[in-house]
């Protein structure tokens with residue numbers, strides 16, 4: 001519609017040079033005159049910026065075009081909004097055409113989802129089918145190595161193949177295990193996500209401990225007696241991991257290795273992590289532990305305060321996910337741990353020699369304390385950790401394919417190809433305007449579960465816990481399905497070659513039974529279980545949610561923050577959705593690395609806003625992929641598959657369905673104070689989290705470019721940004737909640753910005769500690 005259809009309720013004056021001047025209002029109350037003058041100036045400024053070709057960024061609440069049919073301009077041009085006209089419309093709570101903007105009793109404005117959306121700057125290329133690539137993190141299938149040829153004992157090798165079903169080592173295992181079994185060198189192990197780094201460092205430890213004689217001379221050498229190896233024989237290895245979940249996972253892998261037939265079953269592994277009772281941990285340490293897995297904060301606490309923790313004969317110190325440990329500002333903590341180990345060590349000059357009080361029979365163990373650092377990425381901060389912890393270390397990485405070596409050479413010294421996603425991982429991004437994000441997520445998830453067998457497990461990453469909580473409620477809603485179940489009729493997913501599930505078979509499966517760690521999400525799929533995981537949840541809830549997500553036989557979704565991004569080995573994850581962009585490019589690679597593990601296939605999709613965020617494609621996405629691995633998904637295609645009820649649906653049909661679904665959410669928030677408060681909190685936290693992107697990516701994720709109003713819409717909120725009451729965070733985007741630098745209410749997980757320099761790290765850590773204290777919440781990173 002042309003501009004002259006605008007209804008403008010005040011005159012715009014022109015000065016002698018044709019420039020617009022604000023009209024002077026006379027008469028009436030001074031407050032009314034001041035208001036009218038202010039508004040006039042405001043609209044003149046807007047018009048001037050439009051004439052200068054600037055985009056409008058002030059929000060649709062002031063700039064909605066007053067067209068009677070759709071209420072908006074397809075071109076997205078700025079139009080002054082006629083308030084008098086808006087007031088005349090009746091309150092229908094969204095009962096009109098779902099696509100039309102409406103006003104409500106409360107003065108809230110129900111904007112249309114489909115208007116005033118900025119368009120993608122990039123030319124949309126035709127969506128190409130991504131090629132299948134040979135997996136790069138799979139067990140070797142060329143017969144070049146077996147677990148026995150790596151030097152592992154036949155007992156252990158047999159256990160791996162027969163009991164654990166591992167046919168052959170992976171490339172990093174082939175490179176590292178022979179070295180780690182025979183030498184006592186420190187090592188830095190770098191390999192792709194899902195390539196089996198955990199077994200790479202655990203197998204040599206278990207193998208060498210297995211070589212110890214089961215009976216060894218008594219420490220009281222005079223007596224000549226022999227004693228059996230027990231849990232009290234000494235603490236041999238300490239493994240540090242950044243999160244509690246990862247620590248538990250490492251413990252579980254260790255336990256499966258120890259429990260092999262004729263294996264060292266006397267070995268007792270243990271775990272000390274934040275969120276657990278320290279008293280019971282102390283009791284376990286007193287009873288004796290041979291291999292200890294720990295989060296750094298809790299380990300340091302025990303080293304300083306638990307007398308029974310004897311670290312004098314520790315032979316291995318492993319730091320898993322080294323880059324994450326550094327990002328969390330734990331350098332100081334790790335420095336203190338290293339200092340205590342050094343001080344308490346009874347390994348003279350770092351070397352074990354016979355006759356220095358070292359029990360005989362331990363010759364198979366390293367003669368010095370071996371430190372290993374594991375990471376999927378090789379960042380400056382990992383190098384720094386290496387500098388403070390490793391001595392003359394071996395740098396071990398997997399052999400690369402000829403193509404990768406060639407591409408690395410092309411990238412040159414310091415090139416960006418330091419770390420790649422596994423080749424078989426198909427990646428895509430979808431450009432979604434702010435207002436359409438929630439319906440976009442619904443459509444992506446609906447599409448993922450069109451064929452339940454094809455996509456049994458999905459992980460969705462959010463930037464903050466409040467957003468996880470809000471979306472968990474939204475998608476577990478048991479309301480009327482505005483979309484209809486599209487699973488039977490919609491056209492098949494192009495990327496999905498699996499057979500559709502016959503209707504009868506679907507009916508045969510029973511809906512999931514009640515599970516305290518999950519909820520059903522019937523609107524997405526009748527059999528679906530929805531889980532959530534973030535740092536503000538109590539530890540037992542986190543553990544139960546993860547266990548349920550891993551073990552359920554139902555299609556399953558995990559909504560989470562970056563607490564699940566590192567190291568977690570969640571089996572059979574088919575799709576990773578990055579609904580909120582990661583805080584750094586390494587986070588991106590770790591997040592998507594939760595799928596396509598150990599040679600399995602996997603897909604990942606990332607939501608980007610039109611505009612600066614699209615710069616992420618060239619800056620990051622294209623750099624960590626091989627040719628043909630990355631594609632753009634068309635948002636219209638997503639909507640069509642997610643909301644379209646049948647193949648022949650027209651655009652208007654699925655637009656209406658999506659609008660109806662969204663209006664339903666908005667109405668729910670209007671009726672339910674708790675939900676509205678959750679939405680407002682999530683919106684506020686989302687904006688705050690957005691301000692913490694790494695400085696190198698601030699041009700791409702610039703919070704000033706965010707449209708707070710459109711964003712509010714995607715949290716189901718109808719209020720103007722300035723009117724949104726963010727619980728605990730001030731009022732509105734213009735209030736404290738929206739101000740950069742104010743980290744009020746921020747969850748510790750949001751503090752993942754690896755700011756350069758130690759001072760900045762320390763600062764971040766202090767903020768986190770203060771928040772943990774203030775909010776009295778548990779921190780998975782044990783910062784408190």
Ligand SMILES: Nc1ncnc2c1ncn2[C@@H]1O[C@H](COP(=O)(O)OP(=O)(O)OP(=O)(O)O)[C@@H](O)[C@H]1O
Pocket residue numbers: 138139166167168169170173191192193194195196197198199375376566567568569593594597598
């Ligand atoms: N030789 C092997 N054959 C088959 N599967 C293996 C082999 N080694 C490890 N795996 C499996 O591969 C998966 C990924 O292993 P792991 O968690 O150690 O990966 P990772 O390299 O540490 O990944 P990330 O960097 O994401 O932490 C696990 O399920 C593990 O059981």
